[in-house]
């Protein structure tokens with residue numbers, strides 16, 4: 001017998017959904033996340049079918065995967081079904097680097113709506129105006145004193161990646177920060 | 183809040199950073215040859231200038247990379263930042 005999978009923010013589903021239409025907020029749980037350290041990611045990019053970001057604080061997407069810049073030789077691969085630690089480590093071959101499955105480390109929250117930037121501005125000092133943070137921006141920063149990875153997508157959509165143990169706190173903060181726009 | 187320009191991420195709030203003390207303190211080439219006094223000097227003794235000071239900083243809540251910065255200790259103004267391994271730039275306060 002196996003236990004049913006319960007996502008970290010399962011208890012928050014209704015309260016996050018109640019923020020619509022000012023803010024559409026929903027957890028996107030159970031995604032495969034691989035922390036990759038390599039100075040030369042070109043071979044990995046060919047295997048995964050998506051080029052690795054060459055510019056700091058950006059992410060790339062393609063072939064169902066997303067690759068987030070975390071540092072000059074560090075990336076987070078949010079992998080599609082079928083791509084796991086072994087596959088990416090195999091692609092690394094004999095070149096120096098490491099691939100570690102960190103899926104349990106963070107969960108993702110998708111945010112969308114006209115007040116996304118207003119809500120985030122309550123607790124995030126990074127300039128998220130489209131002129132300063134266009135689609136494809138990926139910053140690691142503090143949101144309400146919680147470390148997050150923040151992906152800016154097109155059309156007022158943002159994805160937050162938050163550490164598992166901070167997820168409940170961040171959900172509570174989002175509900176509070178969005179209240180004035182309801 | 184003061185903004186610190188991370189050489190990788192750009193300007194971020196001071197709260198995202200950790201201080202790492204004086205930069206460019208070289209590890210002794212032959213540690214076992216050092217006397218206790220020389221070892222103490224390497225471990226504990228640091229410059230304490232009034233003016234530009236090359237320091238290590240870590241962008242701990244961001245890219246988590248160590249870098250160096252020249253800070254004016256009188257004004258807390260950051261005169262230059264540069265990546266680890268790069269030589270200290272010439273600055274005038």
Ligand SMILES: [Zn+2]
Nearest residue numbers: 188191241245
């Ligand atoms: Zn940084």
